[in-house]
Amino acid sequence: MKLKYFLFILFSGLMVACKTPKDVIYFQGIDNLSEDKLAQLSTQSYSTKITYDDLLSITVSAWDPTSVTPFNPPVYAFASQGDEPVVVSEAMYNYLVDKEGNIKFPVIGTVHVEGLTKTEISEKLESLISKYVDNPLVNVQLLNFKVTLMGDFNRPGTYNIKNDRISILDAIGMAGELQLTANRTNIMVIREADGKKEIHRMDITNPNIFESPCFYLQQNDVVYVEPIASKLKSRSSSTRNFSVASSIISTLSVVASMIFSVITLSRSNN
Incomplete structure (x- = not known):
């Protein structure tokens, strides 16, 4: 009975030690x-503000797709001999913001975008492109x-x-x-x-x-x-204590089983 009480107290202590801090x-x-x-x-x-070294994807659309072709790199280029299309690299659609916070945009030229949101860039480009195209729609995405x-x-x-x-x-x-x-x-x-x-x-x-x-x-x-140094030490200590406790419990279980076997065998011989 004393062994049972001892094991119960030991398990209770381990459960308390494992409570969430x-x-x-x-x-x-x-x-x-x-x-x-x-x-x-x-x-x-x-809101995300665009800064230098940001990589932007910018596409321009309108009711008449041909009217915005100068503002969008062509999706396909055709070989000089034959009609087989060659897909253009997607890098042609992307614009890297330079150290001065500018991008080089087709037809318009240098456009300052640093410190602006995507919506503000869209509105700025729509205003500039509207000089050439009626009601343009500009979509801006941040890629990196x-x-x-x-x-x-x-x-x-x-x-x-x-x-x-x-x-x-x-x-x-x-x-x-x-x-x-x-x-x-x-x-x-x-x-x-x-x-x-x-x-x-x-x-x-x-x-x-x-x-x-x-x-x-x-x-x-x-x-x-950052890690908490005291908690790190406590965790290491708890791990060691748990390992020691597990070893003690295993040893006690083996000893208890042996004692029980010896008592049972002694009674059967009597």
């Missing part, structure tokens, strides 16, 4: 926020949106984003969550704005994370999650 829980206290506060947290605005996730992620690395809207929570999910040793209260976001580096700090255990200027990441953002 409070500092790994996201959005603590969010259920206690008022509706007005929740509404404020949900009004985070988002990427973020770099470093530190205590399960899958750190550089990720290409198919659209230009990604939150810090999307990034964490994409990288397979944070490790238990990650410091969730002091996440660093390194961002470049107007040629200067900016450092932002975030606490994802606090629901105010939705108000952070870095809740939505921008292209080329670097997110670094």
